[in-house]
Amino acid sequence: MLPTLLVASSLPLLAVAQSAASLAYTPVYGKCPTGFTLVRQAGSSAAGNQTLNSQEAAYISGRISNVLPNAWKTYLSNLEATNASLPSYVSDILNGNSSGYPNLGIACSGGGWRASMFGAGVMNVLDGRNAASVALGTGGLLQAAQYLTGLSGGSSLVGSLAQANFPTMDVLAFGMNSTDPTNAWGGWLAQINQEAPYTNATQNMEYTQLLVEEVRGKFEAGFAVSYVDVVSRDNGRHFVNGTDVNNFADESLVHGAGYTWSGVANVSTFLSYEQPFPILVATLLSPNGNMSTLVPNSPFIVPTSNPIMELNVYEMGSYDPTLAAFTPMKYLGTMNESICATNYDQIGLIMGASGDWDTYYNTSESSLVSSSMYPILEVLNNTLPQTNVVLVGTLFPNSFHGPATNLGTFIDAGETIIAMSDGGSNGEAVPIQPLLVKARGVDTIFAIDSNQDWGTAYWSAGGSLINTQSRLNALFPTTYSFPPVPTNVSEFIAQNLSTRPTFFGCDSSTEAPLIIYLANGGPPRDGEAPLTNIAPNNVTTEQMRAFLNQTYTIATQGNPANASSSIDLEWPACLACGIVDRARNRSGVERSGICSTCFERYCWNGSTYGLEVTSGACSLYANGGWQMVGAVAMSLILMTFI
Numbered sequence: 001m002l003p004t005l006l007v008a009s010s011l012p013l014l015a016v017a018q019s020a021a022s023l024a025y026t027p028v029y030g031k032c033p034t035g036f037t038l039v040r041q042a043g044s045s046a047a048g049n050q051t052l053n054s055q056e057a058a059y060i061s062g063r064i065s066n067v068l069p070n071a072w073k074t075y076l077s078n079l080e081a082t083n084a085s086l087p088s089y090v091s092d093i094l095n096g097n098s099s100g101y102p103n104l105g106i107a108c109s110g111g112g113w114r115a116s117m118f119g120a121g122v123m124n125v126l127d128g129r130n131a132a133s134v135a136l137g138t139g140g141l142l143q144a145a146q147y148l149t150g151l152s153g154g155s156s157l158v159g160s161l162a163q164a165n166f167p168t169m170d171v172l173a174f175g176m177n178s179t180d181p182t183n184a185w186g187g188w189l190a191q192i193n194q195e196a197p198y199t200n201a202t203q204n205m206e207y208t209q210l211l212v213e214e215v216r217g218k219f220e221a222g223f224a225v226s227y228v229d230v231v232s233r234d235n236g237r238h239f240v241n242g243t244d245v246n247n248f249a250d251e252s253l254v255h256g257a258g259y260t261w262s263g264v265a266n267v268s269t270f271l272s273y274e275q276p277f278p279i280l281v282a283t284l285l286s287p288n289g290n291m292s293t294l295v296p297n298s299p300f301i302v303p304t305s306n307p308i309m310e311l312n313v314y315e316m317g318s319y320d321p322t323l324a325a326f327t328p329m330k331y332l333g334t335m336n337e338s339i340c341a342t343n344y345d346q347i348g349l350i351m352g353a354s355g356d357w358d359t360y361y362n363t364s365e366s367s368l369v370s371s372s373m374y375p376i377l378e379v380l381n382n383t384l385p386q387t388n389v390v391l392v393g394t395l396f397p398n399s400f401h402g403p404a405t406n407l408g409t410f411i412d413a414g415e416t417i418i419a420m421s422d423g424g425s426n427g428e429a430v431p432i433q434p435l436l437v438k439a440r441g442v443d444t445i446f447a448i449d450s451n452q453d454w455g456t457a458y459w460s461a462g463g464s465l466i467n468t469q470s471r472l473n474a475l476f477p478t479t480y481s482f483p484p485v486p487t488n489v490s491e492f493i494a495q496n497l498s499t500r501p502t503f504f505g506c507d508s509s510t511e512a513p514l515i516i517y518l519a520n521g522g523p524p525r526d527g528e529a530p531l532t533n534i535a536p537n538n539v540t541t542e543q544m545r546a547f548l549n550q551t552y553t554i555a556t557q558g559n560p561a562n563a564s565s566s567i568d569l570e571w572p573a574c575l576a577c578g579i580v581d582r583a584r585n586r587s588g589v590e591r592s593g594i595c596s597t598c599f600e601r602y603c604w605n606g607s608t609y610g611l612e613v614t615s616g617a618c619s620l621y622a623n624g625g626w627q628m629v630g631a632v633a634m635s636l637i638l639m640t641f642i
């Protein structure tokens with residue numbers, strides 16, 4: 001029996017008329033459009049019939065025709081203005097050599113607010129709108145990237161960026177002034193704590209009650225609601241348009257409700273193909289998983305054999321062969337081809353799926369009850385009582401239900417509801433998976449990692465890449481190609497692979513993409529006091545500026561040839577060498593000039609890798625939205641880990 005928390009039960013239930021937010025958050029049933037297809041079979045790379053969603057393919061081809069030629073030329077001219085003496089193949093390729101442009105994907109890891117900020121700080125270095133980055137010769141890469149993936153804290157980043165119409169990183173973090181702040185982008189509001197925005201506990205409990213009331217419409221329409229729906233309403237205030245520091249408490253506003261992930265396809269920079277195609281990543285939380293495929297000796301709760309789910313603006317599903325199917329994002333919540341739900345894919349909920357850490361508390365009743373989320377669960381359960389509904393995880397009516405969809409291998413084919421958990425719940429906090437899908441042809445991955453791997457100092461040390469390697473070797477050796485990385489975190493640390501940018505996959509004779517790995521592995525080398533090793537849940541705007549500033553330093557220092565200098569002045573050139581390297585290989589040219597010396601300096605030269613499964617990856621704080629990792633959870637996770 002679960003104890004009733006005093007603070008929750010002593011509150012009067014606010015029996016209010018449905019708020020504007022509640023109405024806007026409610027999914028709507030209607031007749032499905034003619035020719036509607038509930039499930040798209042994605043085929044398999046092994047069978048040679050893997051396909052992309054036709055709208056995604058159209059977006060990419062629109063981008064290749066309308067955006068990339070200028071984007072790569074602009075990046076090249078930024079680079080050339082630094083007078084870097086690059087081999088001529090670099091300019092051949094970036095000027096549109098017939099061997100094709102680099103196909104670049106950028107991945108933003110989980111790691112809570114730290115990851116949202118670190119990812120933004122790194123992207124600022126790649127952003128052609130930032131004068132300092134342009135002068136340095138790194139600016140413009142963001143505009144030229146084909147894909148942008150985000151997980152957990154990285155999904156708050158990528159999701160808010162896409163829906164806010166791809167603003168600069170500064171505007172993304174701090175917001176913009178607008179004549180209509182109820183609709184415009186108001187910034188992340190990092191200074192307002194997500195779980196407890198007020199210093200007054202009673203007000204915080206009233207805030208929770210308010211969020212729960214905003215879920216009422218969905219509940220009354222007959223949909224199962226969970227803790228993540230409550231988080232979703234809070235995400236709506238931090239990562240979706242329409243909330244700023246002045247109107248945060250205005251209960252008459254929708255605060256991001258009604259803004260759908262599929263609707264992002266309608267923002268102007270998306271219509272003009274100017275955004276890298278955004279993809280968010282979550283894991284499938286299933287009662288039918290094979291628990292013996294969990295990462296051993298780790299805190300992770302989702303078996304590696306469960307499909308990794310991707311949520312892009314067009315569809316939700318997985319390219320893993322154990323599902324290999326997708327359902328349209330716009331019609332999430334739909335179970336058949338006659339009656340279609342819309343408005344289910346609320347942006348706050350989709351981000352919540354990727355950043356949902358509450359599932360970690362549900363491993364036992366005692367950990368759930370003692371967790372900081374429990375009072376919120378109680379308010380939800382008391383206000384909107386449901387039977388036979390698990391209140392944790394992000395819940396979706398299962399579009400992949402039943403034999404009709406020919407999904408025999410899907411572990412949840414028999415379920416009417418599927419649930420998701422934080423993208424990092426299987427040990428992979430860097431969202432690499434969508435970038436390895438062969439039909440996407442990504443050849444270079446810029447992997448930004450600020451997930452916590454070791455100790456208590458919040459630094460990253462490659463644990464996620466190690467777990468990706470182990471999973472793919474063990475389960476999907478032919479479906480995906482992944483370059484060799486070390487087999488344990490100690491190797492990353494001993495070789496300083498996370499304190500400077502590292503290239504993995506320098507052997508271009510393989511099919512695997514080149515990975516340019518840039519981690520939050522330690523403080524900048526110039527002696528500044530570390531600011532990025534934190535788990536912030538409320539920072540002042542000054543602190544956030546300082547964090548972003550230091551991230552800029554970390555991401556531009558490179559790997560100096562001379563150990564006594566703190567900055568490698570050749571890093572922008574070396575980065576360009578990495579970016580074009582697969583295209584260089586396609587055109588049959590040898591690596592040469594400065595690119596040869598860059599590769600000697602930046603490549604991980606390890607040559608062997610085995611099947612050993614790392615036990616070193618301790619991925620704490622991978623939650624993107626709601627910061628609920630308190631001391632209890634911390635010791636719980638660390639106990640499991642140690």
Ligand SMILES: *[C@@H]1O[C@H](CO)[C@@H](O)[C@H](O)[C@H]1NC(C)=O
Nearest residue numbers: 041042043044047048049050
């Ligand atoms: C892909 O090919 C495999 C093997 O021939 C077949 O079983 C599968 O149904 C095909 N999938 C699609 C979507 O065409």
Ligand SMILES: *[C@@H]1O[C@H](CO)[C@@H](O)[C@H](O)[C@H]1NC(C)=O
Nearest residue numbers: 080081082083084135136137
């Ligand atoms: C590059 O070279 C040109 C011509 O020599 C010079 O004017 C310019 O200042 C140089 N730029 C940098 C960043 O060194």
Ligand SMILES: *[C@@H]1O[C@H](CO)[C@@H](O)[C@H](O)[C@H]1NC(C)=O
Nearest residue numbers: 092096097098099587588589
């Ligand atoms: C593209 O690169 C190849 C190989 O270096 C070269 O033969 C060709 O002339 C280049 N094409 C253009 C348009 O620059």
Ligand SMILES: *[C@@H]1O[C@H](CO)[C@@H](O)[C@H](O)[C@H]1NC(C)=O
Nearest residue numbers: 170171174175176177178187
């Ligand atoms: C918005 O306007 C205020 C007051 O004029 C100003 O202080 C602030 O810097 C502006 N913010 C942005 C993001 O432009």
Ligand SMILES: *[C@@H]1O[C@H](CO)[C@@H](O)[C@H](O)[C@H]1NC(C)=O
Nearest residue numbers: 163164165183184185241267
């Ligand atoms: C969010 O606000 C920005 C800036 O005001 C706007 O350009 C964008 O279209 C809005 N996004 C949505 C989904 O309405």
Ligand SMILES: *[C@@H]1O[C@H](CO)[C@@H](O)[C@H](O)[C@H]1NC(C)=O
Nearest residue numbers: 193196197198199537538539
């Ligand atoms: C937010 O930060 C302030 C100042 O550091 C601190 O006093 C307050 O307790 C914090 N609030 C929460 C909910 O963490």
Ligand SMILES: *[C@@H]1O[C@H](CO)[C@@H](O)[C@H](O)[C@H]1NC(C)=O
Nearest residue numbers: 198199200201202203204206
């Ligand atoms: C806390 O908030 C409640 C509800 O708004 C209010 O009644 C109470 O006076 C506040 N307490 C303090 C110490 O401000």
Ligand SMILES: *[C@@H]1O[C@H](CO)[C@@H](O)[C@H](O)[C@H]1NC(C)=O
Nearest residue numbers: 260261262263264265266330
């Ligand atoms: C985009 O806007 C148009 C016109 O308002 C609408 O018909 C369409 O459904 C919208 N698309 C999405 C994906 O929301």
Ligand SMILES: *[C@@H]1O[C@H](CO)[C@@H](O)[C@H](O)[C@H]1NC(C)=O
Nearest residue numbers: 289290291292293294305474
């Ligand atoms: C579960 O995973 C283990 C380890 O990979 C494997 O040996 C076993 O066959 C799997 N069980 C099922 C039912 O697939």
Ligand SMILES: *[C@@H]1O[C@H](CO)[C@@H](O)[C@H](O)[C@H]1NC(C)=O
Nearest residue numbers: 029334335336337338339340
């Ligand atoms: C289709 O789904 C709707 C909503 O879940 C349900 O009400 C309806 O009965 C279903 N129709 C069929 C033919 O299964």
Ligand SMILES: *[C@@H]1O[C@H](CO)[C@@H](O)[C@H](O)[C@H]1NC(C)=O
Nearest residue numbers: 002377378381382385386391
């Ligand atoms: C929700 O409330 C029901 C009683 O209405 C209770 O049986 C159940 O345990 C509660 N669930 C949680 C997670 O508190």
Ligand SMILES: *[C@@H]1O[C@H](CO)[C@@H](O)[C@H](O)[C@H]1NC(C)=O
Nearest residue numbers: 528545546548549550552553
């Ligand atoms: C960033 O920090 C450095 C000191 O580390 C300082 O010199 C610089 O002015 C800061 N830049 C901004 C934009 O705050």
